[in-house]
Amino acid sequence: MNPELSVIGSGPAGLSAAVESAKYGVKVEVIDENILPGGQLFKQIHKFFGSKAHHAGIRGYDIGWKLLKEAEDVKVAIRLNTIAWGVFKSNSRSSIGLFDQQRVFLSKPKKLIVATGATENPLSFPGSTLPGVMGAGAVQTMINIHRVLPGRRVLMVGAGNVGLIVSYQLLQAGADVVAVVEAMPRIGGYLVHALKLMRAGIPILTSHTILEAKGDREVESATIAPLDKNGSIIGGGERELEVDLICLAVGLRPDAELCRMLGCRFTYVPLLGGHVPIHNEDMETTIPGVYVVGDASGVEEASVAMEEGRLAGISVAESLGYITEGEAENEKDKIRGRLRDFRIGPFGSPRQEGKNKILAEYRRWLHSEGRRSS
Amino acid sequence: MKLPSTCEVLVIGGGMMGLSIAYRIAQGGGEVTVLEQRNIASGSSGRNGGQIIQLDGRDRDPKSIARRLIYARENNRILDDLPYELGCDFELNRCGSFDVAFTEEEAEELNTLVEIQREAGDSDIEFLDGDEVRKLFPMLKKGVYGARYRPTDGNLDPFKLTYGLALAAKKHKARIFTHSKVDKILIENREVVGVNVMGRIIKAKWVVNAANAWAPLLTPEVDILPLRQVAMLTEPIAPITPSPIETVIDGDVIYTTTQTKSGNVIVGGLRTQARFRLDHYKEDVSPEEIQGSTSIISRLFPSLSHVNILRTWAGTMGFTADGLPCIGPLPDIRGLIMAAGFSNGMANVAIVGKLVSEFILHDGKTSLPLDPFNPSRFYKKKIDWPEPYNYTVLAEFLKKL
Amino acid sequence: MLRIYDHPILGKLRERRKVLIEVDGKRIEAYEGEPIAAALLAAGIRVFRYTVRRNEPRGLFCAIGRCTDCVMTVDGTPNIRTCITPVRDGMKVETQVGLGRWGKTR
Numbered sequence: 044m045n046p047e048l049s050v051i052g053s054g055p056a057g058l059s060a061a062v063e064s065a066k067y068g069v070k071v072e073v074i075d076e077n078i079l080p081g082g083q084l085f086k087q088i089h090k091f092f093g094s095k096a097h098h099a100g101i102r103g104y105d106i107g108w109k110l111l112k113e114a115e116d117v118k119v120a121i122r123l124n125t126i127a128w129g130v131f132k133s134n135s136r137s138s139i140g141l142f143d144q145q146r147v148f149l150s151k152p153k154k155l156i157v158a159t160g161a162t163e164n165p166l167s168f169p170g171s172t173l174p175g176v177m178g179a180g181a182v183q184t185m186i187n188i189h190r191v192l193p194g195r196r197v198l199m200v201g202a203g204n205v206g207l208i209v210s211y212q213l214l215q216a217g218a219d220v221v222a223v224v225e226a227m228p229r230i231g232g233y234l235v236h237a238l239k240l241m242r243a244g245i246p247i248l249t250s251h252t253i254l255e256a257k258g259d260r261e262v263e264s265a266t267i268a269p270l271d272k273n274g275s276i277i278g279g280g281e282r283e284l285e286v287d288l289i290c291l292a293v294g295l296r297p298d299a300e301l302c303r304m305l306g307c308r309f310t311y312v313p314l315l316g317g318h319v320p321i322h323n324e325d326m327e328t329t330i331p332g333v334y335v336v337g338d339a340s341g342v343e344e345a346s347v348a349m350e351e352g353r354l355a356g357i358s359v360a361e362s363l364g365y366i367t368e369g370e371a372e373n374e375k376d377k378i379r380g381r382l383r384d385f386r387i388g389p390f391g392s393p394r395q396e397g398k399n400k401i402l403a404e405y406r407r408w409l410h411s412e413g414r415r416s417s
Numbered sequence: 418m419k420l421p422s423t424c425e426v427l428v429i430g431g432g433m434m435g436l437s438i439a440y441r442i443a444q445g446g447g448e449v450t451v452l453e454q455r456n457i458a459s460g461s462s463g464r465n466g467g468q469i470i471q472l473d474g475r476d477r478d479p480k481s482i483a484r485r486l487i488y489a490r491e492n493n494r495i496l497d498d499l500p501y502e503l504g505c506d507f508e509l510n511r512c513g514s515f516d517v518a519f520t521e522e523e524a525e526e527l528n529t530l531v532e533i534q535r536e537a538g539d540s541d542i543e544f545l546d547g548d549e550v551r552k553l554f555p556m557l558k559k560g561v562y563g564a565r566y567r568p569t570d571g572n573l574d575p576f577k578l579t580y581g582l583a584l585a586a587k588k589h590k591a592r593i594f595t596h597s598k599v600d601k602i603l604i605e606n607r608e609v610v611g612v613n614v615m616g617r618i619i620k621a622k623w624v625v626n627a628a629n630a631w632a633p634l635l636t637p638e639v640d641i642l643p644l645r646q647v648a649m650l651t652e653p654i655a656p657i658t659p660s661p662i663e664t665v666i667d668g669d670v671i672y673t674t675t676q677t678k679s680g681n682v683i684v685g686g687l688r689t690q691a692r693f694r695l696d697h698y699k700e701d702v703s704p705e706e707i708q709g710s711t712s713i714i715s716r717l718f719p720s721l722s723h724v725n726i727l728r729t730w731a732g733t734m735g736f737t738a739d740g741l742p743c744i745g746p747l748p749d750i751r752g753l754i755m756a757a758g759f760s761n762g763m764a765n766v767a768i769v770g771k772l773v774s775e776f777i778l779h780d781g782k783t784s785l786p787l788d789p790f791n792p793s794r795f796y797k798k799k800i801d802w803p804e805p806y807n808y809t810v811l812a813e814f815l816k817k818l
Numbered sequence: 819m820l821r822i823y824d825h826p827i828l829g830k831l832r833e834r835r836k837v838l839i840e841v842d843g844k845r846i847e848a849y850e851g852e853p854i855a856a857a858l859l860a861a862g863i864r865v866f867r868y869t870v871r872r873n874e875p876r877g878l879f880c881a882i883g884r885c886t887d888c889v890m891t892v893d894g895t896p897n898i899r900t901c902i903t904p905v906r907d908g909m910k911v912e913t914q915v916g917l918g919r920w921g922k923t924r
Binding site: 076077078088089102162163165172173174175176177178180181182184185186187189190191192193195215216217260261 | 823828853864883901
């Protein structure tokens, strides 16, 4: 039995999309390769802030539980431990190749939403392959989900939101954060998070970078150095820090390889993390019936992911005839309004710019090629 | 770097053939520009398993065997020196190759072929019986009846080879332009004048069409077919197949494996969908092809039935009616050289560079004759190929001709 | 101790059934269902394998099954991603040196 809608990824974007579609009667199946659903939500033990629409005051994992309960209530099927190893186009439908640890099979839904999130960027420096150098997300998974410390004395590389938040979470977990280094001259993340660290006495060294990780078989120390205003290393300013864990928080990039397999058009938007599939106002890609939402469509925040998910969910319900165009537009307008509100200010407006670029590219594509192929 | 407006030799195709030719011409003092529509090694050069099979196929004609061996041996000789010459380690491994028989009839056929080949002067082809093969490949499935074995075959990394050739060509002042698609070869009064590359004209004295599967799009008078093949690669595992293996399964599927230095087993030449000509350029892989191919791995190596496949891909080779490439000038057009129609790159890459560069730089005088590869044998003699086709369809069609 | 028994937000570590796994012949305790990598980190083990060409140590990097830095040989099968594979009682985990040997447990 093929579902009407398959959603790949059970993070905030995927679950929101599934719930919204199912509310209108669409038969939805969510696929996730992990043992547990929820994507990055369950690692977020801090309180979100912003407006009420931002789920201010609520911890990430509580939002996660709420979404899962909603999914259960509207009878969304969630297949865990299942890898979507490929997507193929044949005539009007996409086939998804799945493997659930027992057998390999194909699913042929009418509509597909790709909500596969993002991957952490690596950073190369001498010693960066030593055990004890790991991504910030990895550290977060270990301390918040599995309740294990991967080290005791930490150097955090990157003072964006992820770097700042995970540093604070390391403190809560009982580790000692020796320093945060940030290559840029400014702290990249919200000051609210930075202040928590400064109050705890943790130095946030802007215009600093990591030069080397040293150790016999694991990390034993890190060498950091100051940078001048051109980003060059200032000789003589190197310092060696005794740390056993080096945490890399140097950005995320969208992970939309399934879209690439299908032949979706991509564009490059550094502000949103790199290569992203282009999409329209309904989150539909250049392949009709295939949508992309959440970090896979541009690295932003959980609240944005959830709204984009809802947008795609409604669009799918509309295209399958479960909701009229009028009703759909009404709901979509409200969501688009909220999305605009999320993308304001010094942090939000660059992302709005990024999204505008994606929408413009879609319109260009539609005008030149889209009409011929659909 | 801006596209030049003129050049002496213009090579179309940034695969191993085009770059081998460009390298030798540049090394010989010629002025050469390479135009590649995508990236270096985007076509067959970057999609094959790297097997070096000097004499592929089941040639039974002693004259043909003897002749092909001359070129193959010279190619091998140059290949062996190439890592030092290019300063590039492309993982050349002389580990031999095996053509394995899983039925008694197959084994007899191979044994007969070996006899014919040895008669024709092929001194390093051997026939091994089932037990000898099993000793060398303990992980092969049971039921091996024998194999044709050539110890001087082997494998290499085709990416590294192609890039090595490109870098060496650049060192000798060759210019290479990627994402530069040639739309048309310009011919006036039976003479090549240059090319049109995405609207820009480049004048040239010589144009070498080394675009392999894409060559017939520019020179349709030479009958070369694009032929799509599918391949896959496993997670890295300890060596299980010391040499490339070729075999026939189910009567018509020809299947080859090889293992890279980093431990990945590459499996290719699998049963593909029959497609229309232009769809052979599409590099997608269907789920049916993936499922069909993976079942073959577990049939050949039963203990590998749970190995993980990391990637599958498709590539397009050049197919000709006699299995030999088209190398050399066209009969009535001055300045246009074909170097396309390859389905066995590694056995030809070095010799092609040598002979084509000699032809251009030494006024048509080559150290070995180009006659066996004369493009005129397929020039303006169009065969009515069946469509849709795959390798099996073509092979059967040729048998009936 | 590397296990976070008490946490200001997450509270006390929930009591779960413990299992025993064997790591390079040594028995270590693990919580039922947790990823192998978590049990190893908790036991202070961070080197999971050595690379093929230069024999360099590697361990956990991404923790979500993407990078394959954390692979080890588990119950005789090489290249197992320890960050997403749950432990089982009696599981045999081995530091993978170079390419994994397929098919036989040592």
